[in-house]
Amino acid sequence: MKSSDPLAKADSTAADAAPAGDKPRSSFLSVRDLHVRFTTLDGIVKAVDGLSFDLERGSTLGIVGESGSGKSVSSLAILGLHNPKKTVIGGEIHFDGVELTKASENEMNKLRGRRIAMIFQDALAALSPFYSVGEQIAETYRRHMGASRKEARQRAIDMLGRVGIPNPERRVDDYPHHFSGGMRQRAMIAIALACNPDLLIADEPTTALDVTVQSQILDLLGDLQSEFGTAIIFITHDLGVIAQTADDVLVMYAGRCVEKGTVREVLRDARHPYSWGLLSSVPDLGGDVDIPLRPVRGTPPSLLSPPPGCPFHPRCDYVARVGDDACKTSRPTLTLADGRGSACHLTADEKAEIFATEVRPLLR
Amino acid sequence: MLRFFVRRFAGMIGILLVISLITFYLFFAASGPDDVVQMSCGRFCTEEAKAGVRHDLGLDKPFFEQYWVYMTGIVMGRDIGDRSCSAPCLGYSFSSREPVTERIQNGFPTTLSLAIGAIVLMILIGVGLGVIAAMKRGTRTDKVLTTVAVVAGAFQIFILGPLLLLIFVYETELMDLPKYYAFTDNPGKWATGLILPWICLMVIHMAMYTRLTRSAMVDALNDDYVRTLRAKGLSKRDIYIKHAFRGALSPVATILGIDIGILMAGTVITEFTFSLNGIGRLAVLAVEDSDLPMMMGVVLVAAAITIIANLLVDVAYAVIDPRVRLY
Ligand SMILES: Nc1ncnc2c1ncn2[C@@H]1O[C@H](COP(=O)(O)OP(=O)(O)OP(=O)(O)O)[C@@H](O)[C@H]1O
Ligand code: SF4
Ligand SMILES: [Mg+2]
Numbered sequence: 001m002k003s004s005d006p007l008a009k010a011d012s013t014a015a016d017a018a019p020a021g022d023k024p025r026s027s028f029l030s031v032r033d034l035h036v037r038f039t040t041l042d043g044i045v046k047a048v049d050g051l052s053f054d055l056e057r058g059s060t061l062g063i064v065g066e067s068g069s070g071k072s073v074s075s076l077a078i079l080g081l082h083n084p085k086k087t088v089i090g091g092e093i094h095f096d097g098v099e100l101t102k103a104s105e106n107e108m109n110k111l112r113g114r115r116i117a118m119i120f121q122d123a124l125a126a127l128s129p130f131y132s133v134g135e136q137i138a139e140t141y142r143r144h145m146g147a148s149r150k151e152a153r154q155r156a157i158d159m160l161g162r163v164g165i166p167n168p169e170r171r172v173d174d175y176p177h178h179f180s181g182g183m184r185q186r187a188m189i190a191i192a193l194a195c196n197p198d199l200l201i202a203d204e205p206t207t208a209l210d211v212t213v214q215s216q217i218l219d220l221l222g223d224l225q226s227e228f229g230t231a232i233i234f235i236t237h238d239l240g241v242i243a244q245t246a247d248d249v250l251v252m253y254a255g256r257c258v259e260k261g262t263v264r265e266v267l268r269d270a271r272h273p274y275s276w277g278l279l280s281s282v283p284d285l286g287g288d289v290d291i292p293l294r295p296v297r298g299t300p301p302s303l304l305s306p307p308p309g310c311p312f313h314p315r316c317d318y319v320a321r322v323g324d325d326a327c328k329t330s331r332p333t334l335t336l337a338d339g340r341g342s343a344c345h346l347t348a349d350e351k352a353e354i355f356a357t358e359v360r361p362l363l364r
Numbered sequence: 365m366l367r368f369f370v371r372r373f374a375g376m377i378g379i380l381l382v383i384s385l386i387t388f389y390l391f392f393a394a395s396g397p398d399d400v401v402q403m404s405c406g407r408f409c410t411e412e413a414k415a416g417v418r419h420d421l422g423l424d425k426p427f428f429e430q431y432w433v434y435m436t437g438i439v440m441g442r443d444i445g446d447r448s449c450s451a452p453c454l455g456y457s458f459s460s461r462e463p464v465t466e467r468i469q470n471g472f473p474t475t476l477s478l479a480i481g482a483i484v485l486m487i488l489i490g491v492g493l494g495v496i497a498a499m500k501r502g503t504r505t506d507k508v509l510t511t512v513a514v515v516a517g518a519f520q521i522f523i524l525g526p527l528l529l530l531i532f533v534y535e536t537e538l539m540d541l542p543k544y545y546a547f548t549d550n551p552g553k554w555a556t557g558l559i560l561p562w563i564c565l566m567v568i569h570m571a572m573y574t575r576l577t578r579s580a581m582v583d584a585l586n587d588d589y590v591r592t593l594r595a596k597g598l599s600k601r602d603i604y605i606k607h608a609f610r611g612a613l614s615p616v617a618t619i620l621g622i623d624i625g626i627l628m629a630g631t632v633i634t635e636f637t638f639s640l641n642g643i644g645r646l647a648v649l650a651v652e653d654s655d656l657p658m659m660m661g662v663v664l665v666a667a668a669i670t671i672i673a674n675l676l677v678d679v680a681y682a683v684i685d686p687r688v689r690l691y
Contacts, residue, residue: 079595112597120595125588129687130610140596175686191596 027054028096028231029078029199035090036070036077036255043304047073049255050091054339055248057198058229062246062263064236064278068300070255071235072121075201077101078233079118080108095199114144117197119205123184127176133160133187134172140194159190164216182213189217193224200224201233206241218245239282243267248339251275254301254311257334259342270359271351272342273316280362310345318346318354368690372678376671380664381435387663388431391656397423399654400458421458434660454664455657459649464661468643472665474544475642478634479627479669481558482565483620490570491616494577498612499604501582509574517571521630525564525637532560542638561638565627572619577612584611613684621677625670 036048048070055061063071076082078093080100093100095116100108120126128136137159138152147155153172160168163186176184185205192200202221206214218241224230234245242249242263249266251259251274259272270276277296298315301307313319313327322345334343344351391397397418402409404417418424422433422444433442437453444456454464490513497509532539542560545553584590585608593603632644643662650658682688 076591081591081594109597109599112595114597118595120588120592122588126592128589128593128607128611130607130685132686139598139602143596143598143602177687188592191592 026094026097028057029055030094031074031078031091032094033091034074034077034093035088036073036082037088037090039086039088045303046306047255047303048077049306051252051255051257052091052334053248053250053257053260055199055231055233057231058225059247060225060232060234060245062234062236062242062249063252064239064242064249065252066237066278066296066300068303069252071252072203073255074252075118075203075233075235078199078201079112079116080105110144113140113197114195115197116199116201117192117195118201119185119188119192119203121203121207123181123188124176126188127184129176132173132175133179133190134174136176137187137191137194140191144195155194156190159194160187163187163190163193163220165190182209185209185213186217189220196224196228197230198228199231199233201235203235204237205234207236207238214241215244221245239267239278251278254306255303256311256343258312258344260334260336261340265340269352270342270355271348272344273318273346274312275342276355276359277315280359310343318350321350321354322346365690371691372675376668376675379671380667383667384435384660384664385431387660388434388656389427391654391659392427397421397654397656400656403654404458434657438664454661457650457658458655459653459658464657467646467658468661468665471641471643471646473546474640475631475635475644476669477544477547477554477558478561478565478631478640478642479624481555481562482569482627483624485562485566486569486573486623487616487620489566490573491577493570494574494612495581495604495609497574497578498581498585498608499600501578506578510578513571513574516567517569519568521564521568521633521637524567525561525634528560528564529638542640544640544642561634561640564637565630565634569623569627572623573616576615576619577609580612580615581608584608587611610684614681617677617680617684621674624673624677628666628670 031054032052034048034051035046038045038047051070051074053061063074065071073082077089078095078100080103082089089101091101095111098107098111100111103111127133131139134153134156137156138149141147141152141155142149145152145155157168157172160172165171165183165186171179171183176187179187189202189205192202200221205221206217209217221232221234222245225232232245234242236242246263249259249261249263250257251266251272253274259266259270259275261271266275267279270279274296281296296315301311301314307314307328309326309328309330310316310332316327319325319327326345330345332343332345335341342351346354400421401414401417401423404421405413415424422430425433434455436442437449437455439451441448441450441453443449447456449455449463449465452465454468456462457464457467460467493509493513497506500506529541533541539556539560543557545557547554581604585604590603590608593607598607631642632648634640635642635644636648643665646658647662647666649655650662679690682690
């Protein structure tokens with residue numbers, strides 16, 4: 001298991017994994033009916049409410065959804081980073097044969113940073129101001145790989161080089177406040193990748209970056225993925241980034257998955273009114289300027305007392321198309337066929353028709 | 365860096381000049397010179413005799429000339445009457461006729477030892493308890509530690525000091541009366557001789573450090589970067605001690621800077637309570653006797669110590685937090 005050559009990781013993790021025969025056909029990461037509830041002074045916040053998805057080695061799941069839809073909260077649940085005193089977690093998270101919601105803090109600590117790593121949203125706040133960037137990379141490597149200080153420092157330099165920081169030998173001793181925003185984000189990525197994780201959760205890793213840097217980072221993640229077979233969960237607001245990186249897409253709304261499918265399916269043939277809203281709110285700079293931008297109207301629902309029925313109904317344009325006021329009274333379930341589906345009462349034909357006639361003309 | 369020290373040194377000289385001028389002035393405004401002359405001259409004193417004394421002590425010269433003579437004496441030494449007083453010359457005591465520099469040199473190690481020992485204990489115990497309270501926050505240990513620290517902090521030297529003496533010296537005779545031994549002669553005796561006043565000062569001051577360390581660490585633990593550390597799988601020990609504690613050090617340094625001043629001021633009470641002969645006692649005697657050179661000497665030394673200590677605290681800030689630059 002202990003190996004001084006990080007490149008030998010692929011073999012070593014195979015040995016760590018549970019015997020393959022135990023759980024045939026189960027995914028590398030399998031989230032089942034995940035619930036995350038926070039106890040607050042105002043009441044119980046249902047931040048994640050029945051989320052399920054699967055992710056295979058070497059593939060990328062894009063998660064989109066507006067602010068507050070529970071993307072970060074779900075990621076933190078996978079890493080087990082919620083405060084257990086204030087949080088109730090329900091459902092199951094299977095990672096390579098381990099049930100993470102039942103794992104001890106000790107077991108989790110061996111996975112965190114080593115096999116499951118996370119790139120956080122706000123890199124300035126997410127880095128310690130008191131230690132050099134190099135040390136913050138090296139300490140992870142020392143902890144998990146049993147490396148010496150010297151080896152870990154060399155690893156830090158290598159990683160900084162790999163994420164595209166010029167002069168890594170010199171910058172390794174710089175502190176986060178010496179770095180620009182984009183460099184900090186790269187440093188954050190270098191920390192996450194220091195131990196060649198099997199699962200990488202990237203929470204808006206490129207939001208703060210300009211387009212050039214952004215595409216460099218995306219390329220880097222792609223390279224690592226093909227080299228190490230890393231599974232990636234890519235959280236973003238940017239459907240363009242999703243199109244570039246993801247294999248599958250999960251659209252989140254109010255703590256639930258409202259639509260799931262491959263990138264092609266969701267971006268080219270979305271089946272949920274909320275996804276339509278997201279798609280048509282993307283500005284198309286190369287396209288026809290006469291087509292108005294259509295942001296999703298209204299505001300996200302309260303997670304303390306979510307609306308009854310479909311949580312999207314106060315903002316949905318198609319409530320009237322569904323009979324019996326079902327949108328306001330009964331909650332649509334996500335039914336999947338071949339991993340594809342949407343949680344909406346509209347019939348499949350209606351969805352296809354509306355998409356073709358009302359949504360597609362707005363897209364490029 | 366060099367500019368920082370040059371600037372701070374210049375600032376220190378400036379502050380010392382102002383302080384010395386004020387002390388000098390207050391002495392004259394409170395008509396200290398007349399008292400001195402009267403005392404030296406005795407009860408049956410003619411005006412001529414008084415004038416003689418006045419002249420001998422240099423008190424007949426104009427205010428600024430006296431001040432100038434005094435200040436240049438510190439830098440270059442001077443002759444006073446038929447005695448010569450070499451470089452850091454602080455004059456001769458009006459009452460005992462001994463060189464002030466010498467008396468301060470005798471008292472200074474006691475005061476410094478008192479302060480250093482108390483500070484080390486205060487930080488070790490006060491901060492240490494704070495770290496433990498933070499690591500066990502919300503538990504009984506946390507509550508007990510926080511309460512103990514607060515109760516201890518409610519004591520005053522003149523209550524706790526005699527109490528400690530009563531218990532450890534007079535009743536149980538476990539210890540001798542506090543006494544100063546030179547550290548260079550016998551470090552063991554130095555420590556045991558001063559342990560009671562150290563404990564007394566430590567108990568009184570530690571509450572602040574315990575509470576502050578605890579709350580600063582708990583704050584740091586809520587910072588976003590700690591979440592990253594946990595996501596990296598670091599051990600609890602690394603997260604608390606290596607990271608959160610580091611974040612708590614700056615506020616501790618701030619309080620330490622303030623406490624050094626308080627300790628200097630409180631050394632008067634401490635030395636009287638424990639019958640030690642440091643510069644606190646010299647200060648009180650000097651005021652009682654209207655002994656200007658003695659007063660000036662003590663004030664300048666105490667001010668210099670406080671300023672240097674605060675300089676060290678500022679350097680500590682920069683060492684603790686790489687975002688702080690010295691300039
Ligand atoms: N510790 C907490 N206690 C109470 N509520 C919380 C807590 N953490 C998150 N929430 C709430 O859970 C909801 C989901 O938050 P989350 O951070 O997952 O959103 P997000 O989808 O990542 O949004 P963004 O795109 O802005 O990052 C929000 O309404 C948030 O206020
Ligand atoms: S279920 Fe009704 S309200 Fe919800 S998205 Fe579908 S049409 Fe809109
Ligand atoms: Mg988020």
